[in-house]
Amino acid sequence: MKLSINKNIALSIILGIFTLLIINRITPPSIDPVIKLTISKNRVGISNVHQTRNIEFSKEVMVDVLDLAQKSRFRHPKLGDIGYVDNFFVDINKSFTVKTAGKYRFNVSSDDGFSLSIDGKRLCEHVGDRPLTLQSCPLELSKGEHQFELIYFQGFGNAGLKVDYLNELDKKVYVFGENSKHLKFD
Amino acid sequence: MQAFIQKYSNYIVLALILIISLAVYGTRYDIPNSMFWDENYHIASAQKHIDGVMYMEPHPPLGKMLIAMTEVLVGVNDDIDKQKLNQTDYLNGNEMPKGLQFDGFRLASTLLMALSVLFFYGIVHRITQRQWIAAAFTSMIIFDNALVIHSRSIMLEGIQMFFILAAVYYLVRCITRPKAITLANYAILGVLIGLTISVKINGMILLLLFVMLFGVDQWQHIKAFNWLALSKRLLITVPAGVLPVLLVFFSVFYIHIGMGKEIVNNRTYKASPEYLNYIRKGETFSLAAFSVGMKDNWRYMSEYADGVPRLDICKDGENGSHASGWPIGKKSINYRWDKDTIDGKVQVRYKQLIGNPVVWFSVLAGIVLSTGLLISRFVYGNAVKDPKLFYWIAGFTGLYLAYMIAILQIERVMYLYHYLVPLVFGAINLALLFNYIFRDEIMANSRHTMINLGIFVLLVIGIFAFFSPFTYGFQMTEDEFALRNWFSFWQLNVVR
Numbered sequence: 001m002k003l004s005i006n007k008n009i010a011l012s013i014i015l016g017i018f019t020l021l022i023i024n025r026i027t028p029p030s031i032d033p034v035i036k037l038t039i040s041k042n043r044v045g046i047s048n049v050h051q052t053r054n055i056e057f058s059k060e061v062m063v064d065v066l067d068l069a070q071k072s073r074f075r076h077p078k079l080g081d082i083g084y085v086d087n088f089f090v091d092i093n094k095s096f097t098v099k100t101a102g103k104y105r106f107n108v109s110s111d112d113g114f115s116l117s118i119d120g121k122r123l124c125e126h127v128g129d130r131p132l133t134l135q136s137c138p139l140e141l142s143k144g145e146h147q148f149e150l151i152y153f154q155g156f157g158n159a160g161l162k163v164d165y166l167n168e169l170d171k172k173v174y175v176f177g178e179n180s181k182h183l184k185f186d
Numbered sequence: 187m188q189a190f191i192q193k194y195s196n197y198i199v200l201a202l203i204l205i206i207s208l209a210v211y212g213t214r215y216d217i218p219n220s221m222f223w224d225e226n227y228h229i230a231s232a233q234k235h236i237d238g239v240m241y242m243e244p245h246p247p248l249g250k251m252l253i254a255m256t257e258v259l260v261g262v263n264d265d266i267d268k269q270k271l272n273q274t275d276y277l278n279g280n281e282m283p284k285g286l287q288f289d290g291f292r293l294a295s296t297l298l299m300a301l302s303v304l305f306f307y308g309i310v311h312r313i314t315q316r317q318w319i320a321a322a323f324t325s326m327i328i329f330d331n332a333l334v335i336h337s338r339s340i341m342l343e344g345i346q347m348f349f350i351l352a353a354v355y356y357l358v359r360c361i362t363r364p365k366a367i368t369l370a371n372y373a374i375l376g377v378l379i380g381l382t383i384s385v386k387i388n389g390m391i392l393l394l395l396f397v398m399l400f401g402v403d404q405w406q407h408i409k410a411f412n413w414l415a416l417s418k419r420l421l422i423t424v425p426a427g428v429l430p431v432l433l434v435f436f437s438v439f440y441i442h443i444g445m446g447k448e449i450v451n452n453r454t455y456k457a458s459p460e461y462l463n464y465i466r467k468g469e470t471f472s473l474a475a476f477s478v479g480m481k482d483n484w485r486y487m488s489e490y491a492d493g494v495p496r497l498d499i500c501k502d503g504e505n506g507s508h509a510s511g512w513p514i515g516k517k518s519i520n521y522r523w524d525k526d527t528i529d530g531k532v533q534v535r536y537k538q539l540i541g542n543p544v545v546w547f548s549v550l551a552g553i554v555l556s557t558g559l560l561i562s563r564f565v566y567g568n569a570v571k572d573p574k575l576f577y578w579i580a581g582f583t584g585l586y587l588a589y590m591i592a593i594l595q596i597e598r599v600m601y602l603y604h605y606l607v608p609l610v611f612g613a614i615n616l617a618l619l620f621n622y623i624f625r626d627e628i629m630a631n632s633r634h635t636m637i638n639l640g641i642f643v644l645l646v647i648g649i650f651a652f653f654s655p656f657t658y659g660f661q662m663t664e665d666e667f668a669l670r671n672w673f674s675f676w677q678l679n680v681v682r
Contacts, residue, residue, distance in 0.1 A: 007624060008634040015641050018544075022645070026652055028669060041682070057532065057682070059664075080668060084682065 029078040033062035034177045034185050038091040041084045046153045049113040049127045053089060065177035066092070066150075069109060069132060069160025086156040094148045094177075097184040101143040103168035106176070109134040110152060111160045117149040129155045138168075148176070199317050203307055204300075207328050211300035215338040216289045218659060222522035222537050225340040226277050228253060229291055232340070233271035240446030240465055241275065242455040242486040244494075246435070247442035248384035249342035252294040260290030272450045288340070295344030299337035302344075303327050305351035306610070310617045312355075312362045313578050316628060322639045323617035326548070327610065329650035332541040335521070335657045336603050343606055346385040350392065350607060353378035354614070357395045367403040372427035375399060379427075380434025387487075388607065391589045396427045398581050436480065443479035444471035456489075457482045494598040506599035509590060513550040515541045517677040519602055525681055526661070533663060534681045538656035539602055541609070543672065544649045548642075549609055552616030556583040559619070575622050582615040 040058040061082045068074055074083035074090075083090070098104075108114055112129035115122065116137060124137035152161050163176035165183060174180045191198065221229060227243075228250060234241045235254035243250070257263065266283050274281070306327045311320035327333060337344030356378055360371045375395060382389030400423055401408065407415040447470050454462060461482050464475035497506045507517040522537040556579050562568040563576065570576045589608040593600060620639070621628060627635040653670060655662045662670075664680055671678045 008627060008632065008638060011624075011638045012634070012641075015638060015645070019641070019645065022544075022649065025672060026669060028665070057527075059532075 031062075031064040031076075031078055032186070034064050035062070035066060035092060035094050037061045037063060037082070039083055040089045040091070042087045042089060044087070046087050046089070046112075046155045047129060049089075049115045049125065049151055049153050055089075063177070065175040066161065066163040067175050069111070069162045072111075072132070072158040072160060074154055074159040074161060083154060083159060086154060086159075088154050090150075090152040090154075090161065092148070092150040092152075094185070095145055096148055097145050098141045098143050098182065099184060100167060100182045101141060102182075104139055104141050104182070105166050105168065106137045106139070107134055107164040107166070107173070108137060108150075109160065109162040109164075111158050112153055112155050114150060114152045114161070119147050120149075131158065132160050195317065196311075199321055200304060200307065203303060203321065203324055203328070207300045207303040210328050211296050211334060211337060214658070215292050215296045216287060218522065218524070218535075218537065219288060220279060220522070221277065221282070222339065223341065223519070225291075226279075227275060228340045228342065230271045230275055230277045232257060232291060233268050235442075235445055237268075237272055238445055238447045239272045239450050240448060240455075240457075240470075241453070242457070242483050243275075244487050244490040245342060245386050246384045246438060248381065248438045249294075249345045249386070251438070251442070252298070252345055253291055253340055256293035256297070257290035260293055262287045262289050273453075275453075291340045292338060295341055296338050298348035299333065299344035302348040302351040305348075305355040306614070308355045309351070309358050309614055312358045313575070313618060314621045314628075316621070318636065319617060319621055319628065319639070322643050323613065323620070325643045325646050326542075326545045326613045326616070329646050330542045330545045330609070331650055331653045331657045332539055332546075332603065333606060333609075334650075335537060335539060336606065342385050343603055346382055346389060347606065347610065349378060349382040349385060350389065351610065353382060353392050353395060357399055360399060361402045367399060369422065369426040372396070372399065372423050373430045376427040376430030377434050380431040381438075383431065384435050384438040388589075388593075388604070391585065391592065391607070393431075394585060394588055396423075399427075436476075439480055439483060440471075440476050443476050443483070446470055446479075455482070455486055491598065496597055497599040504599075506601055509593045509600060509604070511675065512590075512602055512605035513546065513553075514675060515543065515546055515602070515673070516675045517602060520679065522659075523681045524659075528661075532682060533661040534667070535659040535661055536656050536667075536681070537659050538678070540653060540656050540676065540678070541602075542646065542650050542653060544642075544645045545613070546609065549612035549616055552619050553583060553586055553612055555623075556580075556615055556619050557587075559622070572622060572625055575618060575625070579615060579618050579622060582611050582618065586611040586615060 038058055038060055040053065040055045043054040043056045061079070063076055063079065063082070068076055068082070070077055073081060075081050106116060106123065108116055108124070109132055110126065110130075111132035113126045115125035115127070117123060118139060123139055124135055126133070126135060150163070164173045165176055166173045167182045172180075174183070177185055179185055231241055231243050231250040232253035235247075235251055236258060263286055266285055268283055268286070270281050270283055271277055303324060307320050307324045310323050311317060314320060337347070353375060356375055360367055360375070379389065379392045379395065382392050400420070403423070404416055404419055407419070447465060447468060449462070449465060458478055458481070461475065461478040464470055464472065464478065469475055470479070497508060498504055505519045511517065519539040520536065521539060524535045526533050526535075559576070560580055560583060563570055586608045589611065593604060624632075624635050654660065655666070656670065664682065667678070667680050671680070
């Protein structure tokens with residue numbers, strides 16, 4: 001049996017594949033703008049989340065969820081690298097609605113340090129640098145609107161930040177920013 | 187109307203190509219109003235030609251002469267004191283005369299590169315005999331970001347490309363017309379090659395065009411292994427071709443040495459006392475001055491080449507790259523950037539040497555395919571369906587590979603723009619290969635083939651436009667930069 005390929009069709013397929021690849025590459029990634037991050041580059045090294053800031057420049061980035069620990073960097077799965085190389089602060093101030101009152105946990109994984117407050121009260125923190133480590137922070141939340149405030153810093157080397165939450169009753173873990181039957185973010 | 191279009195279709199196509207080429211290459215070529223990359227060197231050298239100041243340089247002087255010529259013709263800086271350019275070989279940005287404009291200095295490279303596109307069209311048209319094929323593949327030369335950014339500058343590559351494509355076009359013209367090849371053809375080709383080498387020495391790759399011309403000229407004797415006839419013909423064609431090369435090369439140097447009548451700031455470039463004596467006596471156009479001046483220039487070029495460092499990829503900020511990575515665009519060079527903050531957002535204007543990936547990867551694919559075609563013929567003995575086209579493909583694949591092999595032997599640091607010459611050979615090769623693969627469809631004027639080629643051209647233009655902020659220095663945010671940072675091996679660095 002003689003194998004016959006129509007060259008024009010073959011070329012059309014090749015061109016089509018490359019066109020789709022190019023369109024995919026040049027289309028900006030789209031995510032739901034749920035949480036605003038203010039990322040500030042510090043002029044000097046950072047070793048403590050509460051140290052006096054000496055900001056060189058800042059930028060604001062909208063993300064959908066706080067899943068920013070990819071490839072040992074401060075990186076969003078779709079947006080890619082969104083931080084700076086080193087020595088920067090990230091400030092997050094986000095309101096959320098509790099639909100089911102009860103006991104909750106915020107699991108904060110950070111490299112380097114962070115400080116988390118809910119409704120103006122400090123819940124937990126790690127002020128210095130460290131490799132990516134999970135810290136579980138329990139609290140009681142009433143029904144209604146609450147304020148989430150998180151300060152994160154990256155000194156040098158590897159980086160990353162991820163915040164999950166769970167309701168102690170069903171134990172199912174959600175990424176902060178992801179709506180569930182317990183919390184609502186938009 | 188239709189009859190008019192048909193009658194003058196070739197001229198209409200040429201005019202359209204020229205208009206598009208001039209628009210792409212020429213639009214606001216005067217910006218940025220500051221120097222980048224090697225412009226700091228060449229602007230100083232060109233001004234010395236204008237003012238009759240003696241200088242020596244690692245490259246032959248024809249390119250700088252033409253830069254000087256367009257600067258004089260345009261005359262936008264006539265009222266500006268440019269003496270500082272004569273006092274140095276590298277003009278620092280902070281020493282740039284106030285109000286200096288670049289319209290004249292950049293015109294030589296910009297205009298000649300825009301015009302050379304016509305030679306490219308002519309080469310492909312003469313070989314394939316199809317206007318639409320030639321016009322479609324000419325888009326690869328008009329809309330390549332690397333060719334555009336590098337040619338819109340006070341640099342030598344755009345000027346050299348004009349002579350390269352002129353020489354190749356002349357070779358193709360000699361071979362494709364129904365006339366016997368004469369010694370005059372060798373001589374004219376020699377003149378064009380001589381002009382190419384007089385801009386940059388790497389133009390010596392074009393000496394291979396003589397081999398191609400001789401191969402066609404003596405094909406019957408080559409096939410018959412008629413060594414005697416071949417030797418006889420060689421005895422006259424070698425001088426007929428090579429002597430014009432030498433004549434042009436040394437004539438350019440003769441003018442260069444003759445024009446250098448003044449020494450500024452005691453910058454003598456280690457010239458011999460004899461040469462300096464001729465300058466002081468004002469006898470620079472004498473043959474004796476040329477003799478010693480030529481030796482001194484040659485020695486300077488040789489010593490300079492020996493002093494150029496090797497590639498050091500561990501060096502911080504190394505812009506050089508190994509030739510093996512060039513076909514995929516490794517590595518890009520940031521010629522210049524200017525940062526601004528608008529409404530709290532950092533916006534950066536980049537002047538970045540980066541190729542159009544559709545053009546560069548297509549050229550690479552063409553070389554891989556044509557190499558396979560040559561292997562299938564010469565190793566596996568497969569039949570050739572169009573011998574003439576096959577040998578053209580062999581010729582341009584050979585030019586590409588010969589250039590790359592020669593470059594790989596060079597130990598000094600080299601840069602991505604040294605790939606522009608083989609890139610153009612590769613683009614011609616791709617056009618011919620397309621013609622070879624789709625020969626029957628093209629002869630039948632297949633609409634499907636035309637549509638495919640049209641889509642390819644649209645991709646070339648679209649991607650050129652997408653990367654054009656790097657080429658023309660349009661402002662970009664960090665996100666817009668990231669969208670264009672396609673491959674890590676390009677080694678693009680964002681400015682924050």
